[in-house]
Amino acid sequence: MSSKPVSLKVLAAHLGLTVGTVSRALNGYADISPATRKRVQTAAKELGYRPNQNARRLSIGSPETVGYLMPRLNHSGSQPFIAQLLQGLGEALGKRHWDLLVTHADSSQDELAHIERLVRSGRVGGLVISRPLKNDPRIRLLQDLKFPFVVHGRTASCDNYAWYDVDGEDAFVTAVNHLVALGHSRIAFVGAPLQHQFAQDRLNGYQTAIKANGLPLDPDLIQIAEFSDDGGEMATNLLLDFAQPPTAVVCISDTVALGALAALRARGLRPGIDVSVIGYDGLKFGNHSNPPLTTMAQPQAHAGRRLGDMLLAIIDGDDPAMHQELQRAQLLRRKTDGPLHCAKAQQDISKREEIQ
Amino acid sequence: MSSKPVSLKVLAAHLGLTVGTVSRALNGYADISPATRKRVQTAAKELGYRPNQNARRLSIGSPETVGYLMPRLNHSGSQPFIAQLLQGLGEALGKRHWDLLVTHADSSQDELAHIERLVRSGRVGGLVISRPLKNDPRIRLLQDLKFPFVVHGRTASCDNYAWYDVDGEDAFVTAVNHLVALGHSRIAFVGAPLQHQFAQDRLNGYQTAIKANGLPLDPDLIQIAEFSDDGGEMATNLLLDFAQPPTAVVCISDTVALGALAALRARGLRPGIDVSVIGYDGLKFGNHSNPPLTTMAQPQAHAGRRLGDMLLAIIDGDDPAMHQELQRAQLLRRKTDGPLHCAKAQQDISKREEIQ
DNA sequence: TTGCGCTCCGAAACCGGTTTCGGTTAGCGT
DNA sequence: ACGCTAACCGAAACCGGTTTCGGAGCGCAA
Numbered sequence: 001m002s003s004k005p006v007s008l009k010v011l012a013a014h015l016g017l018t019v020g021t022v023s024r025a026l027n028g029y030a031d032i033s034p035a036t037r038k039r040v041q042t043a044a045k046e047l048g049y050r051p052n053q054n055a056r057r058l059s060i061g062s063p064e065t066v067g068y069l070m071p072r073l074n075h076s077g078s079q080p081f082i083a084q085l086l087q088g089l090g091e092a093l094g095k096r097h098w099d100l101l102v103t104h105a106d107s108s109q110d111e112l113a114h115i116e117r118l119v120r121s122g123r124v125g126g127l128v129i130s131r132p133l134k135n136d137p138r139i140r141l142l143q144d145l146k147f148p149f150v151v152h153g154r155t156a157s158c159d160n161y162a163w164y165d166v167d168g169e170d171a172f173v174t175a176v177n178h179l180v181a182l183g184h185s186r187i188a189f190v191g192a193p194l195q196h197q198f199a200q201d202r203l204n205g206y207q208t209a210i211k212a213n214g215l216p217l218d219p220d221l222i223q224i225a226e227f228s229d230d231g232g233e234m235a236t237n238l239l240l241d242f243a244q245p246p247t248a249v250v251c252i253s254d255t256v257a258l259g260a261l262a263a264l265r266a267r268g269l270r271p272g273i274d275v276s277v278i279g280y281d282g283l284k285f286g287n288h289s290n291p292p293l294t295t296m297a298q299p300q301a302h303a304g305r306r307l308g309d310m311l312l313a314i315i316d317g318d319d320p321a322m323h324q325e326l327q328r329a330q331l332l333r334r335k336t337d338g339p340l341h342c343a344k345a346q347q348d349i350s351k352r353e354e355i356q
Numbered sequence: 357m358s359s360k361p362v363s364l365k366v367l368a369a370h371l372g373l374t375v376g377t378v379s380r381a382l383n384g385y386a387d388i389s390p391a392t393r394k395r396v397q398t399a400a401k402e403l404g405y406r407p408n409q410n411a412r413r414l415s416i417g418s419p420e421t422v423g424y425l426m427p428r429l430n431h432s433g434s435q436p437f438i439a440q441l442l443q444g445l446g447e448a449l450g451k452r453h454w455d456l457l458v459t460h461a462d463s464s465q466d467e468l469a470h471i472e473r474l475v476r477s478g479r480v481g482g483l484v485i486s487r488p489l490k491n492d493p494r495i496r497l498l499q500d501l502k503f504p505f506v507v508h509g510r511t512a513s514c515d516n517y518a519w520y521d522v523d524g525e526d527a528f529v530t531a532v533n534h535l536v537a538l539g540h541s542r543i544a545f546v547g548a549p550l551q552h553q554f555a556q557d558r559l560n561g562y563q564t565a566i567k568a569n570g571l572p573l574d575p576d577l578i579q580i581a582e583f584s585d586d587g588g589e590m591a592t593n594l595l596l597d598f599a600q601p602p603t604a605v606v607c608i609s610d611t612v613a614l615g616a617l618a619a620l621r622a623r624g625l626r627p628g629i630d631v632s633v634i635g636y637d638g639l640k641f642g643n644h645s646n647p648p649l650t651t652m653a654q655p656q657a658h659a660g661r662r663l664g665d666m667l668l669a670i671i672d673g674d675d676p677a678m679h680q681e682l683q684r685a686q687l688l689r690r691k692t693d694g695p696l697h698c699a700k701a702q703q704d705i706s707k708r709e710e711i712q
Numbered sequence: 713t714t715g716c717g718c719t720c721c722g723a724a725a726c727c728g729g730t731t732t733c734g735g736t737t738a739g740c741g742t
Numbered sequence: 743a744c745g746c747t748a749a750c751c752g753a754a755a756c757c758g759g760t761t762t763c764g765g766a767g768c769g770c771a772a
Contacts, residue, residue: 050476055728120406258644288614290646411758
């Protein structure tokens, strides 16, 4: 950077005014005559004056910046929405000329230390965190610090803080009901480790719907696997090895569902005909899977913007508990769901009815 | 934020020292006795002192922050990398305790104004930009401002600035050669609008390889479409409507290639048997397309870290031209490439040989 | 004892803005 | 001509750090 940025001082010298006057002129104070204000403004534009944000923020006592804590990308499932989320956050913050700082902890161990450092260093005035655990220590820490934050997702007890989430429980109720309406009764669930609340929510939805439909809750049909396509494939293989394999599988994510499809195809089973599969997320990519994946599509479009607006409102003093937004996912039928009609499955149904 | 952060002033008062002394003690100056240094350090740890970064950065004259200009997400092809890229950038910057600021211009028109504001406001000490155009005004602007920056990708004349890129030309030479080795001679290219240099590079690679293999350069076989799955599908439909349709298609991205696969399947053509398709990117998702997509996989893993390291080095004074890194993509064979063997294609080949 | 140098810390300027406070000037009425 | 008020701007404190400079206090040798 060669040409040093023009500071308030040189602008003032150039105008024959003091820095204080120039500052007030640019910031719209009433005790500046319209004439000089105009003069200052044009001079500022000519010289390309931009206030040094570090100085400004130090002075006004606000960092005018919020931080986003990137989730660790070990599990490949979290990548698709980050770009959209950041874009939305950026839009919301941009309206007030706030900045977006993106950070990630080096390891999950020192994530708390990372947050505390971030907060106390005054670099950010608020924080956005993603994918909370059931009982997330980050949330407790931020509450203890009384620091403004919003959560993309929810914990088990979701009171007293702001969050934006898609109702995973409701989504899986919808998915299961849909499969039941298609005639399925042996419906399996392929999930992910339950430390994340979203995994628990979706499992809850599955269980609720199974019971509500008067179906037996077979523990064999609940498989907790790695949150990836490989995990979905392995879990589905286990399911298919049972004496009475399921005729339908709901998967915790589209990525996992793709693994399930792979397992089915490897055995010559036709997804959507022999075994139905429903995913969750609504990724565009599901259009191109083999066959195209039926899924519960979540409205990811303005999650970022909503979270940004919430956070700014909270920083302005709003009660965080006021800002809790639950969206619903919608069934997006493509080609992996279909009516029960293979002979073997019919057998299973009749057996179940005898037992009842 | 209730409990006000402990400043240098209160820490000094608590110790009976002056702020200057405490600051020097914490920053390792030699003119502080080991005894008081120890005393200051333990007190700082006890009180949880964290220097206010805005004040610190104002004082030392460095923002200790670099900015990343998010590409606009209109074309859905750019999303997959962003998360990985940001993660890598964060790692590189974190080693020196620098921050990462993520911004995006509201519209492409005022992107230049956005950059200038960013630079002059002193919020960032360097910039990372993605997906340059052939002749990118952003790069010219940053060069004029003599501001440190690195580019993820290249422009047509890639001198005098730092970049990290994957050799798209080489990749498409490899892809075409591979198809020729499989017996194909009518090989089509489905590209994207050429304002982006990467689109031009890949087209160049295609053309170079076609010529190098002594094949005719049929303009009909070069289709420029929208950079999306739909674009790929439409372009492929056009290709298949020709009297002599291609027996193989190389696509500018995996997303576009998925559209090509869809077009083939819609006509009952079997990708990899009747018509070969090769994509570019190496997205994991290609494992699950129908059938799994053969592609030129680029090593995206440490792009972010390399770009971050480069940028820091340039900010430290390195000549940008020293930092230019070109990676190669590798052919990742899955199921959409195969030998030429259908009757119609054989005809085409014999015709071509007669002409020669 | 005086003088010298060295160790260690205090004082103050500075980074570039914002904001309060006080004083000068102009304009007005009488 | 005088006083009063309001408009307008200068001066200075302040935000919370960093860094330079100078001086107090000490030990040591002469």
